[in-house]
Amino acid sequence: MTDRRVDRLTSVLRRRGIVLPSFEIYGGMSGLIDYGPVGARIRRRVMDNWVDHWTSHGDIVEIDSPTITPEAVLVASGHVGEFSDLMAECGVCGNAFKANHLAEGRHENPDSLNVDEINAMLKDGVECPNCSESKWSDAMSMDLMFSTKIGAKKGGRVAYMRPETAQGMFMLYPALFRHFKQKLPFGAIQTGKGYRNEISPRQGMIRLREFNMAELEYFIDPEEPPCSDLSGWGESVSFVPDPDGPHAGVHTMTFSEVLSSGIVRHPTVACFLARTWDFLIGVGIDSARIRFRQHASTEMAHYADDCWDCELHGEYGWVECVGIANRTCHDLLSHEQHSGSKLLRAWRQFDDPRNEVRDVLAPNGASLGPAFKDRAGDVMEALQNLTEIPESIPFELNLADGSTARITDDMVTRRSEEVTLHGEWFTPHVIEPAFGIDRIIWHILDHCYTETEKEGENYSIMRLNQSVAPFDVAILPLFNKDGMDHIARQIWGDVNSMPGLRGELDTNKSIGRRYARVDEIGIPWAITVDHTTLEDRSVTVRRRDDQKQVRAPIEDVLSKLATGGISTLF
Numbered sequence: 001m002t003d004r005r006v007d008r009l010t011s012v013l014r015r016r017g018i019v020l021p022s023f024e025i026y027g028g029m030s031g032l033i034d035y036g037p038v039g040a041r042i043r044r045r046v047m048d049n050w051v052d053h054w055t056s057h058g059d060i061v062e063i064d065s066p067t068i069t070p071e072a073v074l075v076a077s078g079h080v081g082e083f084s085d086l087m088a089e090c091g092v093c094g095n096a097f098k099a100n101h102l103a104e105g106r107h108e109n110p111d112s113l114n115v116d117e118i119n120a121m122l123k124d125g126v127e128c129p130n131c132s133e134s135k136w137s138d139a140m141s142m143d144l145m146f147s148t149k150i151g152a153k154k155g156g157r158v159a160y161m162r163p164e165t166a167q168g169m170f171m172l173y174p175a176l177f178r179h180f181k182q183k184l185p186f187g188a189i190q191t192g193k194g195y196r197n198e199i200s201p202r203q204g205m206i207r208l209r210e211f212n213m214a215e216l217e218y219f220i221d222p223e224e225p226p227c228s229d230l231s232g233w234g235e236s237v238s239f240v241p242d243p244d245g246p247h248a249g250v251h252t253m254t255f256s257e258v259l260s261s262g263i264v265r266h267p268t269v270a271c272f273l274a275r276t277w278d279f280l281i282g283v284g285i286d287s288a289r290i291r292f293r294q295h296a297s298t299e300m301a302h303y304a305d306d307c308w309d310c311e312l313h314g315e316y317g318w319v320e321c322v323g324i325a326n327r328t329c330h331d332l333l334s335h336e337q338h339s340g341s342k343l344l345r346a347w348r349q350f351d352d353p354r355n356e357v358r359d360v361l362a363p364n365g366a367s368l369g370p371a372f373k374d375r376a377g378d379v380m381e382a383l384q385n386l387t388e389i390p391e392s393i394p395f396e397l398n399l400a401d402g403s404t405a406r407i408t409d410d411m412v413t414r415r416s417e418e419v420t421l422h423g424e425w426f427t428p429h430v431i432e433p434a435f436g437i438d439r440i441i442w443h444i445l446d447h448c449y450t451e452t453e454k455e456g457e458n459y460s461i462m463r464l465n466q467s468v469a470p471f472d473v474a475i476l477p478l479f480n481k482d483g484m485d486h487i488a489r490q491i492w493g494d495v496n497s498m499p500g501l502r503g504e505l506d507t508n509k510s511i512g513r514r515y516a517r518v519d520e521i522g523i524p525w526a527i528t529v530d531h532t533t534l535e536d537r538s539v540t541v542r543r544r545d546d547q548k549q550v551r552a553p554i555e556d557v558l559s560k561l562a563t564g565g566i567s568t569l570f
Helices: 005-015 037-055 071-077 115-122 166-171 173-179 255-260 267-282 330-339 365-384 437-448 484-496 511-520 531-536 554-563
Strands: 019-021 033-035 060-062 068-070 084-089 096-098 140-143 147-150 157-161 186-195 210-220 237-240 251-253 290-294 306-314 317-328 346-363 395-398 404-407 412-426 429-436 449-454 457-462 473-477 503-505 525-529 538-543 549-553
Touching (some): 033 037, 037 060, 037 437, 071 157, 166 429, 267 290, 267 317, 267 429, 306 437, 317 330, 317 437, 365 404, 437 449, 473 484, 484 531, 484 554, 538 554, 549 554
Parallel strands (some): 060 186, 237 290, 473 525
Antiparallel strands (some): 019 033, 306 317, 346 412, 449 457, 525 538
């Protein structure tokens, strides 16, 4: 047995086909991992839990967009030119490292350091992790995006592998606006791969170059930010506000208290903090090892007005696994400015109509009717509510349903008059919870991994919640003969035919070895077929977490599995 728990856990993950190094027969590639047959099942179930968690709220839908993103989109978002890290190169061995990592142990928040502060620290005897020398280049910015091309030869367009899934959801905003009948708030989620050319990947699943993301973009009216009643969350949670702000320190409070105290300023952000807590607890994260830390102003992303990280504690200390950011209207407004599109807005209806004297474009019904037919009424309403009169005609007019209409000279007359305004167009704000799924899976495995003894020998158990376990039940014939194997296969087929359930059939080696295998991969229940089964069609049901066993008829066991009540057998 190795001395370090993290090494023993990593060994179990590799041995049991949960998480393995990629391209290992070619020497491996840092920053890339494989999920084996067991790990892929766990990853899929965590993803499914995440999707179900957010879509159950009713005003959030799932979308799917390309992983290749044209350069123009990422120029508008600010990623081109902004999505970078500071890199320092060792002058002796030539290896490059993320400069902020070199500052760990010398500063409480290395990510907040600027280039001058980093360079000053490097000159103060920081040793190279590879060769232990202290000769560094000046820190420099390195672009983290993987570039590619769309199309062939000179006609190809510059593009990038997406560094986040968010931009795909912003591109689909017009379709989402129509889907939700032009009413805020609403949200979209997306799961899938993200890509970042990390300077010095490390710590296994914590820092990857290709990783699993799960993001939510929630579009709101900033004048009416939504918030659920937070009184239902009674847990006291650890919050670490901006150390340079008015609430510096560590605060243990409920979600309702942290909002009312002003530590969390935005009500919708507070709601998503609470809902994030629910998801993490539901997939098996230890509640005692969760905290929310606010970004200092010096480390805030370029698009964010406020951001809270949900950090989980494990073998690598406190690690950011979720970011909940108030992105304001940055993305939609920037895409509107760069693309020229007027489809990235929402309509706000006034409680009471407002009268103003202003330049207007009076509609000409004789022209509008034939031109737009059944859409003529919508066009006339949009003209009456137009707040920015275009300098020239023709122009594209935004309608309430997100579509546009081309207005020509014969359709309108420009004049000044008193108008009644029933509403106005505005750019929605966005609240974004972004989840690093691989980091969350690592901490699930870390928190659930238990080392004990059995019959004087070391014994490990992965106490996964059933909702994320790779299989719901293991079916184990005591011997792979005498008809026990046939009954076991029948039970296996019955389990797999049940909606949402999957069984694992294991017939290899001794029953003790098989129990150990299913315990290490986190299967919560085991059904053993033995000689008594041949006589009375009863089986032994074994509970993973305490090894307790009971005897029950096959039909009762299958019925309890189907209804989620197998624990009632004990």
